[in-house]
Amino acid sequence: MLKAQAPLMPASQHSSESAETRTALRGSRPRDTPPAPSQLAFVPFVSVDNMMKIVNQIGLPTMLREMSAYLEADFERWEQFDKSPRVAAHSKEGVIELMPTSDGATYGFKYVNGHPANMARGFQTVTAFGVLAKVSNGYPVLLTEMTILTALRTAATSVVAAKYLAPAGASVMAMIGNGTQCEFQVAAFRELLGIESVRLYDIDRHATDKAVRNLATSGIDVVACNSAVEAIAGAQIVTTCTADKQYATILTDDMIGTGVHINAIGGDCPGKTELQRALVQRADIFVEYAPQTRIEGEIQQLPPDHRVTELWQVINGDAKGRSSDGELTLFDSVGFAIEDFSALRYVHDQLETTGHFTKLDMIADPDDPRDLFGMINRAGSA
Amino acid sequence: MLKAQAPLMPASQHSSESAETRTALRGSRPRDTPPAPSQLAFVPFVSVDNMMKIVNQIGLPTMLREMSAYLEADFERWEQFDKSPRVAAHSKEGVIELMPTSDGATYGFKYVNGHPANMARGFQTVTAFGVLAKVSNGYPVLLTEMTILTALRTAATSVVAAKYLAPAGASVMAMIGNGTQCEFQVAAFRELLGIESVRLYDIDRHATDKAVRNLATSGIDVVACNSAVEAIAGAQIVTTCTADKQYATILTDDMIGTGVHINAIGGDCPGKTELQRALVQRADIFVEYAPQTRIEGEIQQLPPDHRVTELWQVINGDAKGRSSDGELTLFDSVGFAIEDFSALRYVHDQLETTGHFTKLDMIADPDDPRDLFGMINRAGSA
Numbered sequence: 001m002l003k004a005q006a007p008l009m010p011a012s013q014h015s016s017e018s019a020e021t022r023t024a025l026r027g028s029r030p031r032d033t034p035p036a037p038s039q040l041a042f043v044p045f046v047s048v049d050n051m052m053k054i055v056n057q058i059g060l061p062t063m064l065r066e067m068s069a070y071l072e073a074d075f076e077r078w079e080q081f082d083k084s085p086r087v088a089a090h091s092k093e094g095v096i097e098l099m100p101t102s103d104g105a106t107y108g109f110k111y112v113n114g115h116p117a118n119m120a121r122g123f124q125t126v127t128a129f130g131v132l133a134k135v136s137n138g139y140p141v142l143l144t145e146m147t148i149l150t151a152l153r154t155a156a157t158s159v160v161a162a163k164y165l166a167p168a169g170a171s172v173m174a175m176i177g178n179g180t181q182c183e184f185q186v187a188a189f190r191e192l193l194g195i196e197s198v199r200l201y202d203i204d205r206h207a208t209d210k211a212v213r214n215l216a217t218s219g220i221d222v223v224a225c226n227s228a229v230e231a232i233a234g235a236q237i238v239t240t241c242t243a244d245k246q247y248a249t250i251l252t253d254d255m256i257g258t259g260v261h262i263n264a265i266g267g268d269c270p271g272k273t274e275l276q277r278a279l280v281q282r283a284d285i286f287v288e289y290a291p292q293t294r295i296e297g298e299i300q301q302l303p304p305d306h307r308v309t310e311l312w313q314v315i316n317g318d319a320k321g322r323s324s325d326g327e328l329t330l331f332d333s334v335g336f337a338i339e340d341f342s343a344l345r346y347v348h349d350q351l352e353t354t355g356h357f358t359k360l361d362m363i364a365d366p367d368d369p370r371d372l373f374g375m376i377n378r379a380g381s382a
Numbered sequence: 383m384l385k386a387q388a389p390l391m392p393a394s395q396h397s398s399e400s401a402e403t404r405t406a407l408r409g410s411r412p413r414d415t416p417p418a419p420s421q422l423a424f425v426p427f428v429s430v431d432n433m434m435k436i437v438n439q440i441g442l443p444t445m446l447r448e449m450s451a452y453l454e455a456d457f458e459r460w461e462q463f464d465k466s467p468r469v470a471a472h473s474k475e476g477v478i479e480l481m482p483t484s485d486g487a488t489y490g491f492k493y494v495n496g497h498p499a500n501m502a503r504g505f506q507t508v509t510a511f512g513v514l515a516k517v518s519n520g521y522p523v524l525l526t527e528m529t530i531l532t533a534l535r536t537a538a539t540s541v542v543a544a545k546y547l548a549p550a551g552a553s554v555m556a557m558i559g560n561g562t563q564c565e566f567q568v569a570a571f572r573e574l575l576g577i578e579s580v581r582l583y584d585i586d587r588h589a590t591d592k593a594v595r596n597l598a599t600s601g602i603d604v605v606a607c608n609s610a611v612e613a614i615a616g617a618q619i620v621t622t623c624t625a626d627k628q629y630a631t632i633l634t635d636d637m638i639g640t641g642v643h644i645n646a647i648g649g650d651c652p653g654k655t656e657l658q659r660a661l662v663q664r665a666d667i668f669v670e671y672a673p674q675t676r677i678e679g680e681i682q683q684l685p686p687d688h689r690v691t692e693l694w695q696v697i698n699g700d701a702k703g704r705s706s707d708g709e710l711t712l713f714d715s716v717g718f719a720i721e722d723f724s725a726l727r728y729v730h731d732q733l734e735t736t737g738h739f740t741k742l743d744m745i746a747d748p749d750d751p752r753d754l755f756g757m758i759n760r761a762g763s764a
Binding site: 041045060127129131214 | 423438515517518752755
């Protein structure tokens with residue numbers, strides 16, 4: 001049902017410009033007039049403020065639903081994409097990553113940091129921005145904040161996976177870790193999977209209180225719990241989303257029975273995991289892109305040849321998702337570049353209808369493309 | 383002499399903000415007030431227009447001199463940097479690359495495309511933008527156009543290399559390929575190496591004519607030539623900067639005598655070279671970062687163990703530059719991330735003094751860093 005809503009037209013086709021168009025955009029200008037930037041110099045930019053306007057205009061549930069459709073469409077054509085593990089610069093404080101991919105027509109990348117100690121210092125743990133560009137000429141067609149967008153795409157990815165992996169009729173979700181991502185997960189699982197009740201737990205009660213407040217008018221039944229054990233009671237879906245950069249044990253093997261789906265999204269870099277090894281070993285494991293997940297996910301605890309299934313194979317029918325009621329499924333999610341690509345593609349497609357963007361003079365565009373030097377000189381004498 | 387001008391303070395120290403500063407910047411705001419972006423949300427942005435203002439305010443020769451000093455300072459501390467070959471997405475039309483590096487305190491990356499057919503279609507062959515960020519919290523501190531900046535840093539890098547490799551007293555340079563980079567090279571070699579005469583050649587006479595026009599008031603003697611052979615007559619330095627993505631032979635072995643320095647900057651990706659193999663083989667070869675140059679540079683034509691010297695070793699005294707008048711030296715330059723880092727660091731240090739930047743609302747920054755969801759909601763009800 002989701003798939004019908006996912007236009008597959010690459011972003012590039014929306015903004016294709018022939019040399020003729022370009023001349024028309026530019027008009028004719030005498031050589032000695034100081035250059036005003038042509039339309040080619042401008043890259044549409046979605047600020048944080050404009051991203052909030054887009055979310056509020058479209059509505060969060062609708063946006064999560066539509067973005068899930070883009071994600072699912074891109075997972076279906078997974079084999080068309082350039083894939084490589086992200087390029088990470090690790091430091092003692094955290095990590096800065098670049099996550100590029102391309103479908104041959106459109107190129108996208110995300111800049112994202114992960115700094116667990118940031119929150120205590122009043123900064124975001126994760127901030128991000130991203131770019132879409134045309135493969136044919138290398139020109140960017142979108143620059144956008146992606147802190148908010150990453151929160152949305154992560155929730156949308158989780159729920160796409162759960163659609164194939166969670167037990168049928170699941171209505172209760174435990175949410176362990178009530179930080180930035182928490183309410184987005186809840187909103188996505190309510191909108192797309194029909195979750196009716198969510199059981200929250202965080203080692204920091206203030207985080208849980210914040211989530212309870214934010215979800216008060218969401219129409220979902222919210223229960224604040226005092227422990228992880230209390231939170232998972234009766235839950236068919238257990239989502240872990242904690243931020244500590246360490247080998248943590250948020251869930252132990254004895255806590256989880258049969259027939260549960262674990263949506264593990266907090267363990268996402270080397271040395272950062274959330275689940276006890278025995279629990280990971282017992283589960284049927286689904287991942288985004290195995291070469292990256294073996295480095296960054298829960299399965300970094302397992303031998304490098306441990307059997308895992310890539311989610312795209314389930315979505316396009318090459319592999320099975322959940323196959324029995326009693327199965328313990330684990331979506332070992334670390335976030336992959338193609339998900340950001342889908343999110344960028346979605347935002348790019350909302351620019352025209354919402355109008356919530358500005359234009360950045362980011363690409364130097366002299367009249368004669370070889371005459372950058374002359375362009376600077378003429379600007380100077382203006 | 384250059385070194386004295388190069389402050390080594392990382393960009394991060396200029397914009398460090400403690401948690402206390404942050405609170406002060408933000409002030410106190412009642413919870414239900416719609417969020418106005420705090421200072422943390424803003425990333426200084428240098429547009430193309432502002433980059434031209436910076437160049438024209440500082441003056442191109444001064445800027446090339448100062449940037450060379452930053453480059454030389456960073457080459458000297460080469461071993462402090464994270465180094466990896468760039469991440470390239472190749473297509474039949476060209477390439478899109480991400481070039482990240484870090485010195486442990488500051489992280490930088492450049493997005494750059496290279497599309498040889500762009501020029502004929504009215505687009506730039508190379509466009510770029512770049513980012514500096516603080517390693518300690520992952521927050522960007524600068525977003526800037528880098529099309530102009532790349533032209534400057536490439537010229538500055540060439541002249542830093544030539545300082546160590548060109549024959550003493552060189553006064554004549556041949557410039558083969560008169561595209562975007564041409565006049566920047568000439569300006570740098572005039573300012574920093576005292577070149578008095580430049581001999582231009584391009585297969586497209588219009589390109590040469592453009593360079594002649596732009597250099598008319600530069601004070602350098604400019605000679606337009608009808609062939610590469612004519613251009614190199616009497617030149618102690620031969621710069622090749624052509625854009626065709628192919629194994630080209632701009633210079634053959636028999637064209638170049640002894641005692642010449644070749645500054646080869648056009649051959650910079652797999653399958654794109656400018657020099658005949660025999661000529662490369664005969665030269666003493668200097669490169670930026672051997673693992674990358676062996677893939678992208680002229681030396682992709684030679685066996686992977688062919689002896690080369692990295693430029694930083696010459697600059698910090700670990701290796702010899704030119705050692706005799708008769709030596710044939712080759713700077714096989716492909717452009718490396720650390721050079722962009724130096725250029726970004728330089729621009730970051732000019733923000734305060736020139737004021738030529740704007741502030742982009744690019745980083746989501748809720749009052750409570752965990753409350754991204756609440757921030758969006760409050761913006762919606764405002």
